Amino acid sequence: MKDSFYRRAISFTNARLWLLVHVDILLLGSLLLLIAGGLVILYSASGQDVAMVERQVFRLTVGMLVCLVLAQLPPKYMRRASPALFIFLTILLICVLLFGVGAKGAQRWLALPGGLRFQPSEIMKIVMPMMIAWYFSDKQLPPSFKQIVTVMVLIALPVVLVAKQPDLGTSLLVAVSGVFVLFLAGLGWRYIIGAAALAPIAGYILWQFMREYQRQRVLTFLNPESDPLGSGWNIIQSKTAIGSGGLYGKGFLEGTQAQLDFLPESHTDFIIAVLAEEFGMLGCGVLILAYCLVIARGLYIAANAEDNYARLLAGSLTLTFFVYMFVNIGMVSGILPVVGVPLPLVSYGGTSIITIMATFGILMSVQTHKRAR
Amino acid sequence: MSRRHQNFRNYRQEQRLTQGRVIASAIFVLLMALVLMARLFYLQVVQHELYQTKADDNRVMLVTEPPPRGLIYDRNGLVLADNRPIHSLTVIPERVEDFSKLKQMLSGIVAISDSEWEDFESRLKEYRRPYQSLTLKSQLTDEEWAKVSVDLYRLDGVQVEAQLTRYYPYGEAFAHAIGYVGRITTDDLERVDRLAYQGALFIGKTGIEGFYEKTLFGEAGLSKVEVNARGRIMSELERQNPTPGKDLHLYLDARLQQYAYDLLGDYTGSVVAIDPETGGILALVSKPGFDPNLFVRGISYDDYSALRKSTKLPLFNRALRGGYPPASTIKPFMGLAGLEYGFANWTERYFARGYYQINPDGRRYRDWKRTGHGWIDLERSIIESVDTYYYQLANKMGITPIHNFLSRFGFGRSTLLDLNGDSIGLLPSNEWKKAKYKEPWYPGDSVNVGIGQGFMVATPIQIASATSALASRGHYFYPRMAATIGDKPAEFEEGLGEEHDIVLKDQRNWERMVEAMRKVITDSQGTARRLQGTPYEIAGKTGTGQVFSLQEDQEYDADSLEKRLHDHALFIGFAPADKPKISVFAIFENGGSSSKPADLTKKLFDAYLYDDYPAEYDYLKGNKDEG
Numbered sequence A: 001m002k003d004s005f006y007r008r009a010i011s012f013t014n015a016r017l018w019l020l021v022h023v024d025i026l027l028l029g030s031l032l033l034l035i036a037g038g039l040v041i042l043y044s045a046s047g048q049d050v051a052m053v054e055r056q057v058f059r060l061t062v063g064m065l066v067c068l069v070l071a072q073l074p075p076k077y078m079r080r081a082s083p084a085l086f087i088f089l090t091i092l093l094i095c096v097l098l099f100g101v102g103a104k105g106a107q108r109w110l111a112l113p114g115g116l117r118f119q120p121s122e123i124m125k126i127v128m129p130m131m132i133a134w135y136f137s138d139k140q141l142p143p144s145f146k147q148i149v150t151v152m153v154l155i156a157l158p159v160v161l162v163a164k165q166p167d168l169g170t171s172l173l174v175a176v177s178g179v180f181v182l183f184l185a186g187l188g189w190r191y192i193i194g195a196a197a198l199a200p201i202a203g204y205i206l207w208q209f210m211r212e213y214q215r216q217r218v219l220t221f222l223n224p225e226s227d228p229l230g231s232g233w234n235i236i237q238s239k240t241a242i243g244s245g246g247l248y249g250k251g252f253l254e255g256t257q258a259q260l261d262f263l264p265e266s267h268t269d270f271i272i273a274v275l276a277e278e279f280g281m282l283g284c285g286v287l288i289l290a291y292c293l294v295i296a297r298g299l300y301i302a303a304n305a306e307d308n309y310a311r312l313l314a315g316s317l318t319l320t321f322f323v324y325m326f327v328n329i330g331m332v333s334g335i336l337p338v339v340g341v342p343l344p345l346v347s348y349g350g351t352s353i354i355t356i357m358a359t360f361g362i363l364m365s366v367q368t369h370k371r372a373r
Numbered sequence B: 001m002s003r004r005h006q007n008f009r010n011y012r013q014e015q016r017l018t019q020g021r022v023i024a025s026a027i028f029v030l031l032m033a034l035v036l037m038a039r040l041f042y043l044q045v046v047q048h049e050l051y052q053t054k055a056d057d058n059r060v061m062l063v064t065e066p067p068p069r070g071l072i073y074d075r076n077g078l079v080l081a082d083n084r085p086i087h088s089l090t091v092i093p094e095r096v097e098d099f100s101k102l103k104q105m106l107s108g109i110v111a112i113s114d115s116e117w118e119d120f121e122s123r124l125k126e127y128r129r130p131y132q133s134l135t136l137k138s139q140l141t142d143e144e145w146a147k148v149s150v151d152l153y154r155l156d157g158v159q160v161e162a163q164l165t166r167y168y169p170y171g172e173a174f175a176h177a178i179g180y181v182g183r184i185t186t187d188d189l190e191r192v193d194r195l196a197y198q199g200a201l202f203i204g205k206t207g208i209e210g211f212y213e214k215t216l217f218g219e220a221g222l223s224k225v226e227v228n229a230r231g232r233i234m235s236e237l238e239r240q241n242p243t244p245g246k247d248l249h250l251y252l253d254a255r256l257q258q259y260a261y262d263l264l265g266d267y268t269g270s271v272v273a274i275d276p277e278t279g280g281i282l283a284l285v286s287k288p289g290f291d292p293n294l295f296v297r298g299i300s301y302d303d304y305s306a307l308r309k310s311t312k313l314p315l316f317n318r319a320l321r322g323g324y325p326p327a328s329t330i331k332p333f334m335g336l337a338g339l340e341y342g343f344a345n346w347t348e349r350y351f352a353r354g355y356y357q358i359n360p361d362g363r364r365y366r367d368w369k370r371t372g373h374g375w376i377d378l379e380r381s382i383i384e385s386v387d388t389y390y391y392q393l394a395n396k397m398g399i400t401p402i403h404n405f406l407s408r409f410g411f412g413r414s415t416l417l418d419l420n421g422d423s424i425g426l427l428p429s430n431e432w433k434k435a436k437y438k439e440p441w442y443p444g445d446s447v448n449v450g451i452g453q454g455f456m457v458a459t460p461i462q463i464a465s466a467t468s469a470l471a472s473r474g475h476y477f478y479p480r481m482a483a484t485i486g487d488k489p490a491e492f493e494e495g496l497g498e499e500h501d502i503v504l505k506d507q508r509n510w511e512r513m514v515e516a517m518r519k520v521i522t523d524s525q526g527t528a529r530r531l532q533g534t535p536y537e538i539a540g541k542t543g544t545g546q547v548f549s550l551q552e553d554q555e556y557d558a559d560s561l562e563k564r565l566h567d568h569a570l571f572i573g574f575a576p577a578d579k580p581k582i583s584v585f586a587i588f589e590n591g592g593s594s595s596k597p598a599d600l601t602k603k604l605f606d607a608y609l610y611d612d613y614p615a616e617y618d619y620l621k622g623n624k625d626e627g
Helices: A002-013 A016-020 A025-045 A050-072 A075-099 A120-137 A145-163 A168-184 A189-209 A212-222 A233-245 A271-303 A308-332 A351-368 B002-008 B011-046 B048-059 B099-107 B114-125 B142-154 B171-178 B186-191 B207-211 B213-217 B254-263 B301-309 B327-340 B378-383 B387-397 B399-407 B430-437 B443-450 B460-471 B508-522 B595-610 B615-620
Strands: A101-103 A106-111 B060-065 B079-091 B134-137 B158-167 B181-183 B202-204 B221-227 B233-240 B248-250 B269-275 B280-287 B350-352 B355-357 B364-366 B374-376 B482-485 B539-545 B568-575 B582-588
Touching: A025 A050, A025 A271, A025 A351, A050 A351, A075 A106, A075 A120, A075 A145, A075 A308, A075 A351, A120 A145, A120 A168, A120 A308, A120 A351, A145 A168, A168 A308, A168 B011, A233 A271, A233 A308, A233 B011, A233 B048, A271 A308, A271 A351, A271 B011, A308 A351, A308 B011, B011 B048, B048 B060, B060 B233, B079 B142, B079 B171, B114 B134, B142 B158, B171 B207, B171 B254, B171 B280, B202 B207, B202 B213, B207 B213, B254 B269, B254 B280, B254 B595, B254 B615, B269 B460, B269 B595, B327 B378, B327 B387, B327 B399, B327 B460, B327 B508, B327 B539, B327 B568, B350 B387, B355 B387, B364 B387, B378 B387, B378 B508, B387 B399, B387 B443, B399 B430, B399 B443, B460 B508, B460 B568, B460 B582, B508 B539, B539 B595, B568 B595, B582 B595
Parallel strands: none
Antiparallel strands: A101 A106, B060 B221, B079 B134, B079 B158, B181 B202, B221 B233, B248 B482, B269 B280, B269 B582, B350 B374, B355 B364, B539 B568, B568 B582
């Protein structure tokens, strides 16, 4: 009986029906697991604001639709569209700097007719790896030095544009999404080690480009207690929330840091602290495991993709998703500076959910559009 | 275009390369995930207790609840200091968006003076707990209360709070005896437990309210509350109810106090009445007084400067701090001193002329009676208040015996048991003069002290307690206000102002001196003979204290002098003379003749001993059973 259940489960995932609608059931399943968990945390983090949870569900639904629609699109079309998309988005990024709207001293959005707002840098997170993967798609791998330089220039251009908005978090993610393609394409280890050695210098140059509040964030990260009521407040309170949660947590809706508003941005960037406080290390472990399932499936899809373009793109998108998670949890738990990266699919928020779900649409497309062998 | 290179590429190898990188990435992801878990382990397991404490420190706050203040009763159970609910307009600053807008809106509803706003704004700058309300206008009238209540819904952050405030129903006559409570200042907070006074509106400042602050205050309630990040209280975790302050029952008789205050009329002055059997203060009057209720919620600048500027010094507690020459009221004590040290006796006769000279041709120390008193003895020196007798007696004694003897009666030191802020007056001595003036003590100095003038200064409470000791034939009590504290008789620190007997070499001298003082009233030449005709016997002594010194041969002419230069009129007395139940000291500043305090004293005796009060004092009768 056990055997037949297992076989049936296998046959379910391999069902021709799923292939027909271009859905990867394992990826979808692990995503739904993550999303469901995320909504439960959001309910608590929002102060049991059902309306807020409903808005999040709506956004996730839209994201899911985007995902399923993109899944129908064969990777070869994506490949062909890549350079045009890249040029188009780069122009839009320039437009953002010229005519953009925004808040808190940063302009990130383009105003569209009908009161809609659109953030090109978000989409750049997908288009960047598409572009670099397209660049490598007709080249012999591993890349030559000249190719590496070319790619670095291609990466640097939008990254600088995004960083100037200024949006450090997104520019970082845009950069890594491109760099991951380079890595997956077989960037020589000597370059990687060399880059690691040069990182301090790069850090110094980056420092020169930073706005005052960004520098403050880094300084606060290095010593949060220096300004306990000002910029250090967030990180002190999030560490307190996490630490006080202990192994098993204080219980759902019982987190004092979160429920009594000591934890700032508890429903957006710092939502993991709510989970950590109310469900403890155990809850965090389950969440990270859910992420790892999604990432494992993404890397599996990448490894088994049909061609270089699909492999590089799928791999880079998956790794970028991981970086998203890692940077967020890292900053909330105090091992990385606070750079304003949401916890993917869990934090309450607009554009990033759509682009992340689009990512998984592309992965599903890569997995389900392979020519039959 | 890719087809062109197809032949040269090894797709299999490229696939292996990228797949290898994917595997490397997977390992990297796994490692980084483990880094995160390690970090969480560190925070949530290793440092859990630290952060648990931090989280609790965040959310748990101690809030104190001020206890109801103990009440103060007079000897007949009349409430002299009460707690009364009032309605105040308070503001929670955190909830107000725009103060200028609020000011504008409020101006149409209730009159708030500029000084009230200024006061509010200055307190706004001081440290306080978030979401704690601040009083904007205290003691709303019913009309104001109604008006504000109607508009409350559109006044964000504004509320009407009911609070218990201190109320002194009988006002100014009692201000110097009971004292008052006032707004807690930073200085006050240095002396007390800050936490206990966190929610308190006022603290005892003077008088009984000041001295018995700890007793009257009680113990603040303490609750542990859960607050949110903005300091708002969300729930109560633990609670310890406040312990109300203890009630005080005083020896004070409210009717006697008010009566004495009224009997001073338009004069400034002081009256102190003491029960010689207990040392309990029956009346402690300093006139003029002031309305202590002004101070309770913080006195306004205008009110305060009016009190400060008044030439009658209403804020000055004459009963405790007023330094007066005891004048002739010192004579019974001086006589006892002479007897004690063998410089006087009851039989020796002395020819009293109109003046006294230490040396022939020296300065003439004048008697109040120009013609002199002729042949007199010690008793008659009391009856007729013969100055020259005491000039010669003091000259014979010198200052040291005088100083030693009078200090046994409390002169020159603090006599207070449960009041603060008295002055110790001045009982001069050789040493004192040397230190102060770098001059030796001259015989002339003694002469002046002999009639309670010169360097000698005493406060009403000192003279009254000395009189009480005389009345009880030498049983000295430090005068006291509180009879019972809570349910128990008032007890005082051991060794501090304990009652004791003043033992004379010849104890019969007490009775002889009282007899002489009785004759001050009964004798046809007695200086207080106007008090004759009471159904009980009074013993007393008059006094007139010089405000300024007359030249040697200058005649004192009351009519030609400004009132403020008139002599102070003093009287000490007790009754019934054989077994006194009340002793009184009264002084009318610039009262001129001692008939005024003598008459007052007699009326107080009538009232206290025979309940012979004018009917208008019935409201102060109290009800012993209630107390």
